Amino acid sequence: MTASVNRRFLLVSRPEGSPRESDFRLEDSPVPTPGPGEILIRNHYASLDPAIRGWLDDAPSYLPPIAIGDPVRASTIGTVEASGVDRFKPGDWVMGLNAIEAYSLVTPNDFMHPIDVSAAPSVTSYLSAMGAVGLTAWFGVSDAMQPHPGQTVLVSGAAGAVGSMVGQLAKLRGARVVGIAGGATKCARLTDRYGFDAAIDYRGKDEAALAEAIATACPDGIDHVFENVGGVCLDAALRHINQDAQILLCGLISEYNGDPHGARNIWQLIVKTATMRGFLIARYADRFPEGSQAIAALIGEGKLVFDEHIEQGIDNAYPAFMRLFDGTNDGKMILKLV
Secondary structure, eight states: OOOSEEEEEEEOSOOSSSOOGGGEEEEEEEOOOOOTTOEEEEEEEEEOOTHHHHHTSSSOOSSOOOOTTSBOEEEEEEEEEEESSTTOOTTOEEEEEEESBSEEEEOOOTTOEEOOGGGSSSGGGGGTTTSHHHHHHHHIIIIIIOOOTTOEEEEESTTSHHHHHHHHHHHHTTOEEEEEESSHHHHHHHHHTSOOSEEEEOTTOOHHHHHHHHHHHOTTOEEEEEESSOTHHHHHHHTTEEEEEEEEEOOOGGGTTSOOOOOTTTTHHHHTTOEEEEOOGGGGGGGHHHHHHHHHHHHHTTOOOOOEEEEEOGGGHHHHHHHHHHTOOOSEEEEEOO
């Protein structure tokens, strides 16, 4: 039975630097009724991702900024509660780019598609290994980077949801994989659980010290950089790229809440005739089912592992979101709404 109240996590002011709890508000509103061509989704889980931080700013991006007073945009999985669209029936499981709210009223779009919960280890897999996180890693490695056996791949933010899968997928292609993470525990997880060849702890290191650690871990230089952090991590990596290296920019989380550091060693791209380019998973939207099936097969074969960090309840949306920036999440950050 549909509830009468729709609890929503709203943006009420643009963050200046690190988001504060006062930038958001929880609000109860009536549950909407779908009209022709609309679907009412009861959201069970919401994905908390660093990309959300960019959507909070009134700045040009690949998606429009979240409007003040609107619920915070997020990928969700849930069930169809009521439908004005023939191909979606009540009870169907669906995934889409909706919002952190109990119920979302949507019109079918490119980001929304039905999901087969029986084909996944758990329903939340569609927000982690088989969702945008896993698909980012899959297409980033298989299509964008295409590392060859014997090449060296450096992954920053390697203990995160995307980075940990990038490393595993690159290893499956025969590459030597080195990860950068924060703290001894996360570095140990990279080698012991995810199979990285080496791990570098960035904590307490300036650019020179980090560059030295990279030189030790990558004695033959770097052929591919999968960049999730930016700032000092990227600059240190650029010191050790090989001829014709490729740097893939997936995220710059170190710069989201403060003044941008910028890439100060970008001249190395000229010296090494290297390539640096941006990477967005949205470009592969029409191939999501293909990627999800491939990832599910690897999980089934025991060739890919992943971790999820699930927080309970929409009332915990703010502290759960901020875990992404203080590094206290252990796996893909997911908020359980139901």
